[in-house]
């Protein structure tokens with residue numbers, strides 16, 4: 197293990213739920229502040245960082261559709277929720293002295309830049325933390341798929357999925373106390389065993405483009421930097 201980062205460029209996927217802490221809605225300023233600190237720390241270690249943030253702490257299209265709304269309208273609201281989260285994260289990063297840019301897959305020029313791949317790469321090469329908002333810009337997708345897509349587009353050498361559990365288990369550890377954690381899995385094993393890691397579209401994209409994925413517990417401070425230094429935190433999925 198070395199103090200030097202083992203990765204040149206990463207794509208970090210944070211779920212909307214990651215931002216709400218112990219609450220059941222919205223954004224907890226303490227939680228978003230700590231996550232911003234960790235992202236800045238990794239950036240300072242020399243790693244280029246892109247981030248995709250979900251919107252599940254505010255709206256999910258599926259949930260809105262279940263209560264009677266048109267699904268596409270619900271998904272549009274979900275995507276706009278990710279823009280709000282990305283704005284909050286950019287604010288938290290800049291308050292702490294970092295540089296951030298929000299790039300949206302839906303045009304919303306008064307509040308965010310458009311996602312343009314070359315410009316996104318330019319931002320991260322210049323040391324800015326690029327926050328990719330509005331998912332893929334299309335309904336019926338998730339921000340997991342957006343994270344896989346952006347990771348492949350920007351040529352990230354690792355996709356990280358930040359969760360509240362310390363990796364992928366044989367079964368849900370909350371309901372099956374005897375479940376065991378995988379240190380490593382292949383993408384084919386994830387699909388064959390129907391493991392709930394990310395949705396299948398995201399897994400297939402990472403597999404087909406050979407982008408490794410690490411699932412880790414973001415509630416443990418310092419985990420992101422540990423992973424950058426090559427420590428085997430969480431579960432690694434690769435071909």
Ligand code: UDP
Pocket residue numbers: 210211212213249250251252253255256257258270271272273274275277278330331332333334335336337338339340341342
């Ligand atoms: N969404 C979408 N297309 C995308 C990404 C997201 O329509 O490419 C919508 C969808 O309604 C989703 C919501 O945005 O439920 C929030 O994203 P997600 O559920 O992935 O957020 P997370 O679970 O990561 O907080």
